[in-house]
Amino acid sequence: MNGTRRAFLGIALGAAAATAMSRPAYAAEAGRRQRRIPPSGIGMHLYTMRASLAKDFKGTLARLAAMGYATVGVSGRHGNSAAAIRDMLDETRLKAVLEHVGYTVVTGDGLPQALEDIHTLGARWIVVPSLPGSMHTPAGFREAARQFNKAGLAARESGLGPLLFHNHGLDHEVVDGENLYEILLNETDPELVAFELDVYWAAKGGADPRSLFVRHPRRFPALHVKDMAPDGGFADVGSGTLDFASMFDTARSGGVKQWLVEHDSPADPFATAQNSYTCLANLRY
Template sequence: MSTRRDFLRLALGSAAVAGAGGLLTGGTAFADQKRVPPGHIGIQLYTVRSLMADDPQGTLDALAGIGYSTVGVSGLYGHTPQRFRAMLDNAGLRAVLTHLSLDAIRGDWQRELEHAHVLGAESVVVPSLPGSLWTPDGYRQVAAEFNVAGQAAREAGLRFLYHNHDFDFRTVDGRVLYDILLTETDPAYVGFEIDLYWAIHAGYDPVDYFRRYPGRFPVFHVKDRAEDGSFADVGYGTIDFRRIFRQRRWSGVKEYVVEHDQPADPLASARRSYGTLRRLRF
């Protein structure tokens, strides 16, 4: 679609001003504008997975030292929920969400919800769908399952979300798969953790989704895109986060969770991305 190509070209066109924080983090010109609430800047622990495997407490302490207030949990690295929560508490971090597989909601879902409570999470998130379901019928089936799982989560005092990748924006038989989830899930029970990188990488505008489905995106995965399409630290790529964040009332965003899928130096990446979000004004 030409509109998709035009949008992606526009997104990439911001590269000249986005590098090294650039326009995203300008100073006095943005003094009276909004900023990301510091208490709602988090990081998906997938970003530091190599460090978490060897030294989870030290890694969590380092993230807190950078300034992060929250984390998104990506597995427990062999620890019990109780032990993992203790490590978070020791570091002074709060788990705003935990990623759980589709198999988890098809298994002992009540136990998973109990574990999420132990972690202190506010949201339970399905992070991906298997390729066998990448059809309109597959997404309709999943939407029905999400409604049931989401109702149980809400009854347990938790929010149920889905996290997208680029494959969710495939058009199959004339339907964008992601749109099926949005239209066939109940907003009372199912929300979305929108991964800004993957939406833009697929050629779609997150702001368009906020306008079409207001209030359904309480969590942003804040991930930047380099000119060549690879991952970048937040503020050092091509994505115009100021434009996206200005739509906070339409999106319903509450939490801003940094992620980088392939950082060369996880803590250095975490530090650079955090710095951008603290300086950013919109």
Template sequence: MPPSPLDRRTFLRATTATALAAGALTTAGALPAAAASGNRPIPRPAIGMHLYTMRRSLAVDFAGTVRALAGIGYATVGVSGRHGHSAAAIRAMLDDAGLDAVLEHVGYDRLTNNLEGACADVVTLGGHWVVTSSLPGSLYTLDGIRQAAAAFNRAGEVAATYGLKVLHHNHDAEFRTDGGRVLYDVLLEETDPDLVGFELDVYWAARGGYDAGDYFVDHPARFPALHVKDMAPGGGFADVGSGVLDFAAMFEHAHRGGVRQFLVEHDNPADELSTARNSFRHLRDLRF
């Protein structure tokens, strides 16, 4: 019998730790099962690829790579790395392939020092969100995370003038505790929901011991985009659907979280196009 909803985070922390230590976690044990209708698909326009996954191919042939993604069935991309191209040139290549850019990752320094330029580029790309890819290491404390939250609120005010919203992409460090507080929770609580949202990386949340599904319930409408990344039994990266994370259970309440984009990511794929194909097929066929 799966644990009760109140015990889900405790269960996930324990099972994830076991997987990392023993490399023997089964798919059924990765996340507790959830009662799901079992007939809700992810709409095709919501299935995207975060282009960091494809970075080696993009560096060689950007236009050909995005055409290949469209041929697989992807509808959208998250831009991460220009590979020498301007925002306008990338937009032209995406338009030619029939893909839409929904966001671009930028460094925290750009968010705080050149946000207007970042916003202008996202508008050129046709996206909705300007996303911080990570935080400086010095900010992973309670005081630092509050400083980051204040910076996100200020940036959100600027982005709103461009018709955009600021999002933050997490790693596992956001799920550390300081002063009895989970840093990610502090970010959620101290940012303005009208100005700041989150691109929740479900793999890194699991590595930190937390279930993305709980966040959808506890913080409605804060997560317009996801990084859908699977975990291998030993804790490494896996193609979506080939690892231990139970996406059907995780996504049961995705609508409550406000999820609009399910962006595939793999940090180190052996074969980028194979990962793209495998991951797309799993999300296309998934029911929750």
């Protein structure tokens, strides 16, 4: 998974969609915006904190909880079992809502154990973080849709929520006249498969989260909230160019329940965590 993610980081896709999502000053719109993200919905995707977790997993969780975070998305266990992570979450009063599990595990013999681990963590969703590069064709995405439906059925039968898929920029490409991401949206069973939308990668790839939420209602229970720097790189939430207030205006239609902060390469993970939490806690949309 990490190799795939690192490969994506070097990809420079068109900036037109990102420019269209540019963020005006929040204050100018504050008067007419009343909704807020519920405190229970503000979480941290732990990939952001991987350097600190590798040194002190429990201490990192405790610092996130002290900032106000309520939930986490697990991405890498750093040598800990699912049971050990659950104990640390319970001790720090955080709740895991999902875990990223590789495509080959989800589509192979490892799925039953992966589902059991989701239960152990106390989470609701198993998430496929990316597809192998060789599958980035319409035929490959149709095969992924077929496999996701099978795994989503297994997840439901085990008492979990639907299988989720996490996007990157290339997933929104049009190949041979077909939008790859739309293949997954249209050819998976909404009762079995949903999506963890990374809003940065959606914008980078030319998609509009606002439109996705409306056109595909209740398919997006979780988000990766990641901001875009003016040069197209990563930024702390609230310090970049994405208009989150406008973007989240249709989040209710999309069924969003979790807003998980993510930054792929933070200089100071705890500063990023604090800045991003403050933005989301104060945001009105």
